[in-house]
Amino acid sequence: MSAEALLLALRQSLGELAVLTDERDLEPYCHDWRHMFKGRPLCALLPRNTEQVAAAVRLCAAAGYSVVPQGGNTGLSGGATPDDSGRQVVLSLARMNAIRHIDVVGETIEVEAGCVLQTAQEAVAEQGLLLPISLAAEGSARIGGIVSTNAGGTNVLRYGMARARVMGLEVVIADGQVINGLRSLRKDNAGYDWKQWFIGTEGTLGIVTAAVLQLAPMPRYRVTALLAVASAQHSLAVLCAARRAIGETLTGFELMSGAALELVARHQQLRLPLTDSAWYVLLEASSSLPGLREATESLLGDLLEQEMATDGVVAESERQEAELWALRESITEAEGKEGRSIKHDVSVPISAIPAFLAQADQAVQQAFPEARINAFGHAGDGNIHYNVIVAPGVDAAALNRLVHDVVCSFGGSISAEHGIGQYRVSEMVRCRAPAELEIARRVKHALDPHNFLNPGKVLPLQ
Amino acid sequence: MSAEALLLALRQSLGELAVLTDERDLEPYCHDWRHMFKGRPLCALLPRNTEQVAAAVRLCAAAGYSVVPQGGNTGLSGGATPDDSGRQVVLSLARMNAIRHIDVVGETIEVEAGCVLQTAQEAVAEQGLLLPISLAAEGSARIGGIVSTNAGGTNVLRYGMARARVMGLEVVIADGQVINGLRSLRKDNAGYDWKQWFIGTEGTLGIVTAAVLQLAPMPRYRVTALLAVASAQHSLAVLCAARRAIGETLTGFELMSGAALELVARHQQLRLPLTDSAWYVLLEASSSLPGLREATESLLGDLLEQEMATDGVVAESERQEAELWALRESITEAEGKEGRSIKHDVSVPISAIPAFLAQADQAVQQAFPEARINAFGHAGDGNIHYNVIVAPGVDAAALNRLVHDVVCSFGGSISAEHGIGQYRVSEMVRCRAPAELEIARRVKHALDPHNFLNPGKVLPLQ
Structure with missing residues (x-):
């Protein structure tokens, strides 16, 4: 199918106003929040409901265009940014932003993927409840992205990552099927808990269209x-x-x-x-x-x-x-004003934080004597934002490898909460065992055999 | 390979004493805890380490025998019981029972699959920490089974299901590869979180050989x-x-x-x-x-x-x-003394508990006027053990369907915490959407293409 034919079909299916192709309209969908990555999609889609998401997926798949799901576009790893091939379509969930239901007795909320986190927080707070996911981007980040990236933040110590909040999901998979698991159950061992596959996989296995989240009592x-x-x-x-x-x-x-x-x-x-x-x-x-x-x-x-x-x-x-x-x-923000910084969002076992910091500092200072280390983070979770302020000429990739090697020597993770996106793919491949990547590829192939959903993110293209 | 050749190879690989074939030795491995299911395996294996598990898996696969992993054998759904084809081998993790490491500062324990839950609880309690998984069988249930069945219990309300405790896993998959993800990280978004696939899938995707579990402060x-x-x-x-x-x-x-x-x-x-x-x-x-x-x-x-x-x-x-x-x-126990009972381990949204109970009672009393309902359970999790005391002649399958239909009408689950095993396969197929089963089959096929691990459990054989 030609690009024109696909656009026509998408407009017929989703409506004229839901298919953006104008350069200025497209601009916000083409780059990530930090302007590290930029792409050029055929169009950006703004479906209003799950059926439209499924229809768009089927049309794009049939035409040979891949789909890049996008929520609030606040990610820090380029996971929602299209490439510049012109063969990708951004699918924004922003217009699917309804709060469908708050169950006060059950302490749950059912919400569409495009709802802004803070909007959901405020809605449940009015009922005396807490949606305990708290992060810097909460005024822009949307629930679908929160779930798809297994977001962290500042209260993980008490409430866990986003995964711990997800009770149910509705997902559109690569063949356009809608899988509805919008259950509000705290216990459910009836078969494979397939929703886990879609949490934190950054839209590479399916597009999250709605979620049921577990709330908590509002502390007094x-x-x-x-x-x-x-x-x-x-x-x-x-x-x-x-x-x-x-x-x-x-x-x-x-x-x-x-x-x-x-x-x-x-x-x-x-x-x-x-x-x-x-x-x-x-x-x-x-x-x-x-x-x-x-x-x-x-x-x-x-x-x-x-x-x-x-x-x-x-x-x-x-x-x-x-x-x-x-x-x-x-x-x-202060770090940004100081100059160029190279960031690492890493985790180690909590008990290893002091030794990790000592070894990383030593390795960095030895290889980059003029670098200044700016370390902070969620120590109660073992998550350190190990940022390094450097001169313009410093080789970021070399510094990344240096820091990540120290992380791996402590059994740590090169992405604690920011995900892999396109930013950290090569480092992940370097730092994880081949067998871990192999089973990931097998599951990717099982659910998205044509590598049609967010290709090149999280896993390497080949 | 003949049965004799396989047994010889297993004995050479694992040692004489790790391969049980004598009728009396085999007996405890042949049936489930409630004696609802009974099978006849070729042998029961008692490997002492992960390499022996992997070797056993490879040998059995090559010989065309499937493997049924077994922990403390306390499950209530027959998930660890072999069939009577003589073409299955029970692989017990009981001898892999070491506590490898307790990290007091990190609040984690690394433990082998065969460690009894209570042993692990007591070991961490000595360090002033709590392993917050609490269930009736804790004196016999083993960590591998706890993880593989995503066990629940009496403190899920506060601490979540077993899944919430699992920080890292070591798993042997169907081709005999060992996947080592024994990380002690509270945050790790570096790629697909593959350990989730093996939690609660009852040994059908891989054999859990060791785990890192997150502990909690011991409340005073x-x-x-x-x-x-x-x-x-x-x-x-x-x-x-x-x-x-x-x-x-x-x-x-x-x-x-x-x-x-x-x-x-x-x-x-x-x-x-x-x-x-x-x-x-x-x-x-x-x-x-x-x-x-x-x-x-x-x-x-x-x-x-x-x-x-x-x-x-x-x-x-x-x-x-x-x-x-x-x-x-x-x-x-009191229910058992009263007579025959037909059990249902169901969950509904917490707010729906009263309506569920009313409708289920009405449906049961109408169809089985002499039945007496014995309902109790973890209401704070929406989990009701809805048991029915009946006369000997009552059709259990019909009663199951009746109760489960009411459960489903409330968006509930026919297995809150006991899993599917072989006991609930047909009811799960009846109560879940075909699309949910289809993606489960796809992932099963991706990780175990020859249906070699615990075949017929959780998912139907075909």
Whole structure:
């Protein structure tokens, strides 16, 4: 089928306004959020319902065009960006944004793929419930992308990755079949739990069109504290002490280097309420029980007394909580103002964080003496954003390999939460065992034999 | 290859004592725990390490014998029982029972498939940690089976199914390859999360040989309460109130009918500490914060005052806690003493529990006027063990279909936590959409093209 014939058929099936081909209309769909990747699709599609998604998939497949699903397009690995072959079609779920149902007693929400995360968060909060997925892009990221990338964020420690929230999915697979598994069940062992195959596979096995997510009770009490610690090893002592003292209430446990907060102070004009230190921990806990604040203050006293922390403050108001979080959330922006940075979203076993940091620092400093390391992240999950500020000429790929080799030596992951997309494919191939890739290819071939859905993402093209 | 040649090769590879063929030695491996199914394997194998598992798989595959993996053999759906063709080999993981490593800071355990759940629980408890999988068979069930069946139990409400605990797996697939993903990472989005494929698929896609499980802090405070409620609808009001009052601390929320506890009183001589009621709720909560008991007692006061509950008691000692749990845990045994019972392990959306119970009761009473319903279960997860005590002549399959049809009309599952095994295959085929089964078959074929691993379990043979 010619491009013209395909466009005509798509317009007939989805409507004129759902098929974008004009250069300016297409622009936002052609590149990723960080402008690292740019492509040129035949068109961008904006279906309004699942049947239209299925129809579009069938038409594109028949015409020999592959489909690149796109949600809020906030991904950091180019997973939703088309190539420049002109043989790809972007399928945006943005218009499928309905909240279909909130079950207050069941603590579930059924929502279409295009619903913005924050919209869903706010809708359930009105019912006194929490949708516990929290990340920087929540004002733009859409549920389909959240599910398809198994998104992480700042409360994984307490609530798990996006996968842990998914109770049911509706998916359109490569042959245009709609698989409806929109069940609201906390327990379901009736056969293969096929929804797991589509979570975190970035649209390469199917297009998520709707999801049922498990909610949680909205905690009534919250406490946020910032602590100065002498070393990364000390931060783990703090983590262990916090688990003993306030256990299940721990929601976030963020580690930030003194260098990172120095950047924040300099570029964002945010002042640190503590004395200077090599490392800082931002700790958040929440509970339904009123004793949380007292227990956290008591914990902080013990940490100072036992010299696990050298300084600390517990936020006394929502404003102070926001100020503490602003330090953490400004790091990426401050880093951007400092110059060119090469980012690594890695994870290691929590207990290996100090050794990983020491070895990675040493390896980087030896190979790139002028590089400056900006490390921070979700230490309570073993997830470090190990960013390196470098001169313009530095070979990013070489630096990536250096850092990732250290990660692998600790049994870590080269993508903790950002996914593989097109950005990390070659590094993943290098860092994972051939047998792991082989079984992945087999399942890809089983569900998408013609490599038609988001080709070249997550897995290498051949 | 002849049977004799295969046995010889297996003995050479695994050692004489690891290949059982004697009738008496074989007996325990030939039937399931409830003696519903019985088969006759060529032999039972007891490999000591992963390489021996892989070698056994390759030898059996080459000889045209299929492999039935078996753990503690405590399953309730015949998923680990061989057929009587004589063309199957039972592969028991029982001798691979080492605890390889406990990481206290990382809160993880690496354990071989044959380790008994309770052994692992006790080992981590010594380190002040909790392995939060709790089920009746924990003294015999083994980790490989726990993972392969995605086991549930009494604390799913708080900690999720077994899947939520699995951080890493080592698996032997049908061609004898060992896939090692024994990573201790809380976040890992580097490619397809293939371990998900092997969780809950009952050994039909691969044999789990070892796992890394995520632990949790050991709660310091626990409270157990029994409440009498007028109806199943009232139990949901109690659940909602409990979530508001003690939120994240809720660990278990069990619903029991008055009829179920009448059986317990009569057959087990256990006395109920409350006035007679149509329904009862057993509630367990645990926390690191000391205010838990006070909050729970205050909740109970509110429930009584607002007439959501008609009577209630909070256990004052570990002994009283055990007595309350003994009521719940004796139901199955008491039911067995009452006569023949036909069991259903079903789930529905939590909010649909009352309507499901009403409709199922009506349907059963109409079709089987002399049947008596014994319903209980993990209501906080929407999981009801809907058992029916019947006369010897009653057609079990017809009753199954009747109950399962009601389950499906509520978007429920015909197997909440017991899996499909061989027991529920035909009902699963009847209750799930053809498209769901088709993609399951495709993935089965991709990973086990000759249908060599546990054939006929979970999926129909053809």
